[in-house]
Amino acid sequence: MDGGAPLLPETNPESHHQQRDPARGKRRLSTTVLPAVASAVVLLGLAALFLVYGFKDGEGRDDVAPTGGGGRVEVAAVASSRGVVEGVSEKSTTPALLLGNGAGAGGKLRDYDWTNSMLSWQRTAFHFQPPNNWMNDPNGPLYYKGYYHLFYQWNPDSAVWGNITWGHAVSRDLIHWLDLPLAMVPDHWYDINGVWTGSATQLPDGRIVMLYTGATTESVQVQNLAEPADPNDPLLLRWAKAEANPVLVPPPGVGLTDFRDPTTAWRSPADSSWRITIGSKNPDHAGLALVYKTDDFLNYDLLPTLLHVVSGTGMWECVDFYPVATDPAIQVGLETSTPPGAGVKHVLKASLDDDRNDYYAIGTYDGEGADTWTPDDADIDLGIGLRYDYGKFYASKTFYDPVGRRRVLWGWIGETDSERSDILKGWASVQSIPRTVLLDTKTGSNLVQWPVVEVENLRMHGKKFNDVVISPGSVVPLDVGKATQLDIEAVFEVDTLATSESIIAETGAAAYSCDMGAGAVGRGLLGPFGLLVLADEDLSERTAVFFYLIRRADGNLTTFFCQDELRSSKANDLVKRVYGSLVPVLDGENLALRILVDHSIVESFAQGGRTCITSRVYPTKAIYESARIFLFNNATNIQVTAKSLKIWELNSAYIRPYTD
Numbered sequence: 310m311d312g313g314a315p316l317l318p319e320t321n322p323e324s325h326h327q328q329r330d331p332a333r334g335k336r337r338l339s340t341t342v343l344p345a346v347a348s349a350v351v352l353l354g355l356a357a358l359f360l361v362y363g364f365k366d367g368e369g370r371d372d373v374a375p376t377g378g379g380g381r382v383e384v385a386a387v388a389s390s391r392g393v394v395e396g397v398s399e400k401s402t403t404p405a406l407l408l409g410n411g412a413g414a415g416g417k418l419r420d421y422d423w424t425n426s427m428l429s430w431q432r433t434a435f436h437f438q439p440p441n442n443w444m445n446d447p448n449g450p451l452y453y454k455g456y457y458h459l460f461y462q463w464n465p466d467s468a469v470w471g472n473i474t475w476g477h478a479v480s481r482d483l484i485h486w487l488d489l490p491l492a493m494v495p496d497h498w499y500d501i502n503g504v505w506t507g508s509a510t511q512l513p514d515g516r517i518v519m520l521y522t523g524a525t526t527e528s529v530q531v532q533n534l535a536e537p538a539d540p541n542d543p544l545l546l547r548w549a550k551a552e553a554n555p556v557l558v559p560p561p562g563v564g565l566t567d568f569r570d571p572t573t574a575w576r577s578p579a580d581s582s583w584r585i586t587i588g589s590k591n592p593d594h595a596g597l598a599l600v601y602k603t604d605d606f607l608n609y610d611l612l613p614t615l616l617h618v619v620s621g622t623g624m625w626e627c628v629d630f631y632p633v634a635t636d637p638a639i640q641v642g643l644e645t646s647t648p649p650g651a652g653v654k655h656v657l658k659a660s661l662d663d664d665r666n667d668y669y670a671i672g673t674y675d676g677e678g679a680d681t682w683t684p685d686d687a688d689i690d691l692g693i694g695l696r697y698d699y700g701k702f703y704a705s706k707t708f709y710d711p712v713g714r715r716r717v718l719w720g721w722i723g724e725t726d727s728e729r730s731d732i733l734k735g736w737a738s739v740q741s742i743p744r745t746v747l748l749d750t751k752t753g754s755n756l757v758q759w760p761v762v763e764v765e766n767l768r769m770h771g772k773k774f775n776d777v778v779i780s781p782g783s784v785v786p787l788d789v790g791k792a793t794q795l796d797i798e799a800v801f802e803v804d805t806l807a808t809s810e811s812i813i814a815e816t817g818a819a820a821y822s823c824d825m826g827a828g829a830v831g832r833g834l835l836g837p838f839g840l841l842v843l844a845d846e847d848l849s850e851r852t853a854v855f856f857y858l859i860r861r862a863d864g865n866l867t868t869f870f871c872q873d874e875l876r877s878s879k880a881n882d883l884v885k886r887v888y889g890s891l892v893p894v895l896d897g898e899n900l901a902l903r904i905l906v907d908h909s910i911v912e913s914f915a916q917g918g919r920t921c922i923t924s925r926v927y928p929t930k931a932i933y934e935s936a937r938i939f940l941f942n943n944a945t946n947i948q949v950t951a952k953s954l955k956i957w958e959l960n961s962a963y964i965r966p967y968t969d
C-alpha cells in the first residue's frame with residue numbers, strides 16, 4: 310500500500326502556515342482543485358442516484374419517498390429512536406420543538422413542506438459526513454502509517470440513533486476522506502446493544518489499543534478492548550475484539566448505565582503504568598471522572614480518588630484529558646502522556662448529558678500523588694464555566710497528531726430539525742471541521758481553537774474588501790459570487806470617539822446575553838454588528854454572526870460574540886436559537902472573526918478561536934445561487950469599519966466511499 314499511488318489527495322501541513330492572499334487562491338487549482346472536482350463529479354453522481362432511488366437502509370427499506378425536484382417529500386416509514394430507553398438521550402430537539410415555535414396548540418409540530426432540492430442542498434461539501442444515515446460522536450481518532458483515522462458512531466439502518474456501529478474513514482490531510490467498511494459492529498453479548506464511544510492509545514512499540522463502551526444484552530455499560538487484526542495494514546480495515554472482553558464492568562456504587570466513554574490512556578509520571586478515565590455521575594447528580602490504572606489494558610485497578618467531581622453537573626459523557634503548553638514560544642500541541650510540571654497545564658473536558666454541551670476547564674494534574682486534577686479557577690470549574698463551542702457541538706474528542714505536532718479536536722454537529730426531517734433527507738449530523746487546540750497564552754485562561762491549516766488548501770478565488778464603513782442601522786451587500794462554501798476572515802474597528810465620549814454606561818455586562826431580547830435585530834448602543842450569511846436577496850432568511858459590546862460602569866468594554874439563527878429559515882419545524890458568550894478582547898486588539906460556511910453549517914471563531922459557535926441551519930430560500938452575504942450594523946451609537954475582509958470560495962473536499 311505504502312509504495313503505490315496515493316488513494317487520496319495529499320497536502321503538507323508544514324507548507325501552509327503562512328496567511329494566504331485571497332487574490333492568489335486560484336493558483337492552487339492544479340494541485341487540489343482537480344481531484345476535488347473529480348470527487349464532486351462522483352458525489353453528484355451519488356446524489357443523482359439517491360434522488361432516483363431514494364436512500365435505502367440496510368434492509369432495503371425506503372426511508373425517503375422522493376418526488377420531483379420541487380415537490381413535497383413525505384416520510385414513508387417512521388423509524389423510532391431507541392436512545393432514551395437505552396440510556397442515551399440522542400436527540401434533544403424533540404422537547405425543544407414542542408416548546409418552541411414549531412408546536413401547535415396540542416403540542417403537535419407543524420411540518421414544513423420540504424422539497425428534495427432544499428434537502429439535497431443541506432449536505433455539506435467539506436465537513437466530514439458518511440454517505441447516509443445517522444452519525445454521532447467522533448471516536449478513536451489517530452494517525453497511523455501515513456493516514457489519519459476517524460471512527461464515528463453510525464446507524465447502518467436509518468437516519469435516527471440506534472444499532473450503533475463504528476463507521477471508519479481515513480485521510481491524508483484531515484480534509485479529503487475515504488469512507489471505509491465498518492470497523493466494528495454489535496456482534497457480542499458485551500456490545501450487542503451498541504458499540505459505543507471509545508478512544509485509541511498508541512503504545513511506544515507502535516501497538517494500537519482501542520477501548521470502547523459496549524452496551525450489553527442487558528444494556529449494561531461495560532468497557533471493551535479491540536486491536537487492529539493486521540497492524541501492517543495502514544488502513545486498519547479489520548479489528549479484533551479481545552477474548553477477555555469486557556475488560557471493565559461498572560464498579561460497586563456506579564450505575565449500570567452511568568459508566569461510559571473511556572479516554573485515550575496516558576502514562577503515569579509516577580510509575581509509568583497507564584491511566585484512563587471514564588465518565589459517570591453519583592447518586593447526588595454530581596458529574597465525575599473515575600481513574601483506572603493498567604499495565605496491559607486487560608487488567609485494571611480503580612484508583613480510590615476521582616480525577617475530578619463537580620456537583621450538579623450530572624452524567625459526564627466523552628471525557629477528554631490532555632496537556633497543553635503554557636509557554637508562548639511553544640505553539641505546538643503536546644503528546645497525551647506529557648507529564649505535568651513547569652510549562653504544562655491539563656485540560657479536562659466533559660460532555661454534559663444534562664444540557665448536551667461540551668465544557669472544559671484548565672487546571673493542574675497531580676500525577677505523582679493521588680491522580681487528581683484541580684481547576685485553576687473554581688468559579689469556572691468543569692461544567693459551570695467555559696465551553697468549546699456555544700452552538701451545536703457535542704461529544705467531541707481530541708488526539709495528538711505527531712506529524713503536525715498539534716492537538717486536533719473534532720465535535721459532533723447534530724441536527725436541530727425534527728426526526729421526521731432527518732428521515733426525509735436520509736442522513737443526520739456532520740462532524741465539525743477538525744480544529745487545532747492550544748492554550749491561549751495571552752489570556753492564560755482559555756483555549757484557542759482554529760480550523761486545521763489544511764482547510765486553506767480548499768480556498769479558490771477570493772475577494773478582498775478594505776475599510777468598508779457600516780453606519781448605524783445599515784446593511785451592506787458584499788458581492789462575492791456563490792456564497793454557500795466560504796471561508797471568511799473579517800477584522801472590525803469600532804469608532805472609538807463615539808464609544809468613549811457619547812456613551813453612558815449601559816446597565817452592565819450582566820444585563821446582556823446573546824439569547825436575550827431580539828438577537829441581531831435588537832438595537833443597543835454598541836451592538837450588534839457583524840455579518841449576515843446564508844441570506845437571500847431581500848433578507849427574508851439570514852444567519853447573523855455578530856459582536857455586541859457593553860460599556861461597563863468602570864468604563865471598560867465587555868464583548869459578546871453571538872450567532873442568531875432566529876431568521877435562518879422560513880421553516881418552523883426547527884429549533885432556532887441565538888447562541889453565544891463573552892469573548893476576551895485584549896488591549897490593542899481589533900475585533901476579528903473567521904466564519905466557515907458549508908451549505909447548512911456555519912462554524913465561527915472569534916478573536917483567533919477564543920470563542921466558537923457552530924450552527925446547523927435549514928434555509929429554504931437562501932440556498933444554491935440565491936445565497937448571499939452582507940455586513941450589518943444595528944448599533945445606534947457606533948460607526949463600524951470592516952478594516953479588512955477576505956472571503957474565499959471553498960472547493961468541495963474529496964469524500965467518497967472506498968472500493969477495494
Ligand code: DQQ
Binds near residue numbers: 446473506569570660
Ligand atoms: N454517544 C454514545 C455514548 C456517549 C454518547 C452512544 C454521547 O457512548 O456517551 O452513541 O453522545
